[in-house]
Amino acid sequence: MERSILIHFDSIAPEEATIIQWLTSQAQEKLSCPTYFWNLGVSGLEQCQIASDGGLVFKPVSEYKRPPQVDPLLYIFEYINNFSGSGVFILGDVHPFIAKNSPQLSWEIVTRVKNLYHRLKPTDKRIIFLGQNIQLHESLVRLIPFAEVPLPTVEQIQEHLDSYLEYLGESAQEQKVKFTVSLSASEKESLARAALGITLEEISDFLRLTVKERLSSNGITIDATVTPLVVEYKTRLLSQMGIELGKPATVPFGGLDLLREWLNRRRRLFTQEARSLHLPQPKGVLLAGPPGTGKSHSAKNIANILNLPLLQLDISSMLGSLVGESEGNVRRALKTAQAIAPCVLWLDEIEKALSGQGDTSGVSQRILGNILTFMSECESGVFVVATCNDPSALPSELKRKGRFDENFFVDLPTEPERVQILRIHLQRFGITVEDEYLEAIAANTAKFSGAELETLAAEAALLAFDEGRPQQVSLGDLEACRQTITPLAVQDAAAVERMRDWAKTARAASSAIADKPTQSLKTARFRNLN
Numbered sequence: 001m002e003r004s005i006l007i008h009f010d011s012i013a014p015e016e017a018t019i020i021q022w023l024t025s026q027a028q029e030k031l032s033c034p035t036y037f038w039n040l041g042v043s044g045l046e047q048c049q050i051a052s053d054g055g056l057v058f059k060p061v062s063e064y065k066r067p068p069q070v071d072p073l074l075y076i077f078e079y080i081n082n083f084s085g086s087g088v089f090i091l092g093d094v095h096p097f098i099a100k101n102s103p104q105l106s107w108e109i110v111t112r113v114k115n116l117y118h119r120l121k122p123t124d125k126r127i128i129f130l131g132q133n134i135q136l137h138e139s140l141v142r143l144i145p146f147a148e149v150p151l152p153t154v155e156q157i158q159e160h161l162d163s164y165l166e167y168l169g170e171s172a173q174e175q176k177v178k179f180t181v182s183l184s185a186s187e188k189e190s191l192a193r194a195a196l197g198i199t200l201e202e203i204s205d206f207l208r209l210t211v212k213e214r215l216s217s218n219g220i221t222i223d224a225t226v227t228p229l230v231v232e233y234k235t236r237l238l239s240q241m242g243i244e245l246g247k248p249a250t251v252p253f254g255g256l257d258l259l260r261e262w263l264n265r266r267r268r269l270f271t272q273e274a275r276s277l278h279l280p281q282p283k284g285v286l287l288a289g290p291p292g293t294g295k296s297h298s299a300k301n302i303a304n305i306l307n308l309p310l311l312q313l314d315i316s317s318m319l320g321s322l323v324g325e326s327e328g329n330v331r332r333a334l335k336t337a338q339a340i341a342p343c344v345l346w347l348d349e350i351e352k353a354l355s356g357q358g359d360t361s362g363v364s365q366r367i368l369g370n371i372l373t374f375m376s377e378c379e380s381g382v383f384v385v386a387t388c389n390d391p392s393a394l395p396s397e398l399k400r401k402g403r404f405d406e407n408f409f410v411d412l413p414t415e416p417e418r419v420q421i422l423r424i425h426l427q428r429f430g431i432t433v434e435d436e437y438l439e440a441i442a443a444n445t446a447k448f449s450g451a452e453l454e455t456l457a458a459e460a461a462l463l464a465f466d467e468g469r470p471q472q473v474s475l476g477d478l479e480a481c482r483q484t485i486t487p488l489a490v491q492d493a494a495a496v497e498r499m500r501d502w503a504k505t506a507r508a509a510s511s512a513i514a515d516k517p518t519q520s521l522k523t524a525r526f527r528n529l530n
């Protein structure tokens with residue numbers, strides 16, 4: 001802020017007030033000058049001041065009088081230009097006029113901003129453009145540095161909890177309500193960790209709501225029972241942004257031994273010990289294969305194996321209609337993952353969002369750019385699991401070697417894997433079937449996917465139950481149900497074979513398999529895709 005004339009500050013919506021507050025105190029401390037705020041919504045220009053309780057107050061500037069016929073944006077620029085003295089001017093709402101790809105992009109405004117840059121250079125006046133997901137027009141990029149506000153760390157959240165709970169306590173006292181905070185140091189840390197991924201203002205909102213809900217004749221108590229509530233609150237907030245906080249997988253996956261082995265070798269890299277040694281963090285895996293082969297199921301299990309929280313991102317559901325909105329949603333999601341890290345970030349069905357088919361606005365290209373930059377820059381332990389059915393539809397930038405740690409093809413299960421999958425799904429209903437029966441059925445289910453084997457197990461359990469033999473599944477039940485299921489690989493053999501062929505040729509072109517000479521290619525259901 002000391003050296004830049006104009007700054008473009010990217011905020012996350014509810015964090016705006018916190019940023020203004022921070023900028024105000026920085027301007028006071030480092031530049032000894034006042035801070036002003038303006039946007040199209042406020043009636044005029046307001047001076048920002050830090051109140052004695054640490055809060056932010058806005059005071060209208062009485063000299064700022066815009067004649068009704070003058071454009072508000074041109075007027076504020078002129079006002080700042082003519083303003084005598086020093087000051088930091090925070091301007092909201094300017095970005096639609098200076099952002100690239102914006103339908104409201106105005107050359108007049110872009111030119112004024114450039115002029116202002118040169119005019120303000122010898123003065124002690126600074127302008128900060130505050131907005132979300134702004135990508136400045138090319139002609140301004142070099143003049144206006146970009147600052148981004150990361151989501152708060154555990155330590156920042158803990159500090160915020162202390163000060164905000166103290167403030168709530170004082171307010172309660174004023175209203176003669178008993179206010180008790182009963183949190184040990186470790187409980188407070190757990191609470192702060194549970195809140196990772198949301199902004200400080202969202203945390204304040206949560207605490208205010210909780211206080212209201214907890215008010216009883218005995219007063220208000222804030223204790224460890226608040227922690228699961230903050231997780232619920234965060235889950236709701238993230239879900240509104242297209243991010244789902246995944247639940248740990250309760251059903252293990254059968255087969256996929258190479259993936260399991262690969263993960264087991266890396267799980268320790270996410271521990272605090274490895275992180276403190278700055279060992280490189282694994283970036284992630286790409287899982288591609290026919291429908292129902294267990295890619296999503298594996299993604300959930302990966303989080304379990306690595307013992308990390310799971311965040312699921314459905315990029316196609318994030319594609320907003322407004323310019324910049326989709327990219328913004330994805331960037332916010334990536335930031336959230338970074339704040340929650342170490343974690344697993346599962347990008348489901350990425351080919352749907354990133355193939356670029358029918359996308360004339362270039363949104364998918366920009367989203368892809370965001371994801372690629374994130375993957376190459378993020379060192380905080382976000383393990384990306386991308387799943388897709390059709391790898392040939394994916395942009396090659398995403399598949400090239402080094403992007404993911406490994407690109408795996410998840411094929412239809414082999415016979416021994418089918419035994420394992422059937423066993424897992426029968427056990428879910430408390431059913432144990434002799435190995436030789438499972439092997440007999442596995443031998444007859446050559447083209448079945450994991451999902452179809454799951455259906456077969458469930459149907460057999462129902463049949464036995466219907467016939468008054470709960471949990472007594474026979475070979476006959478399994479065989480009868482098998483005959484009712486036509487696997488997709490038979491129904492749409494051409495499509496499934498296309499995927500498998502593609503993977504075979506892709507594997508032959510890869511050197512990664514050669515890196516693993518001990519691996520049996522025959523049983524390797526996971527194959528490198530590059």
Ligand SMILES: Nc1ncnc2c1ncn2[C@@H]1O[C@H](COP(=O)(O)OP(=O)(O)OP(=O)(O)O)[C@@H](O)[C@H]1O
Pocket residue numbers: 251252253254255256289290291292293294295296297298387388389421424449450451452454
């Ligand atoms: N290897 C496996 N072990 C255990 N269960 C499996 C396995 N593969 C698939 N399943 C079962 O099949 C269900 C559906 O599989 P999943 O959704 O993971 O397939 P997918 O490959 O992601 O399919 P799609 O490409 O259609 O999204 C899972 O919920 C799981 O119960």
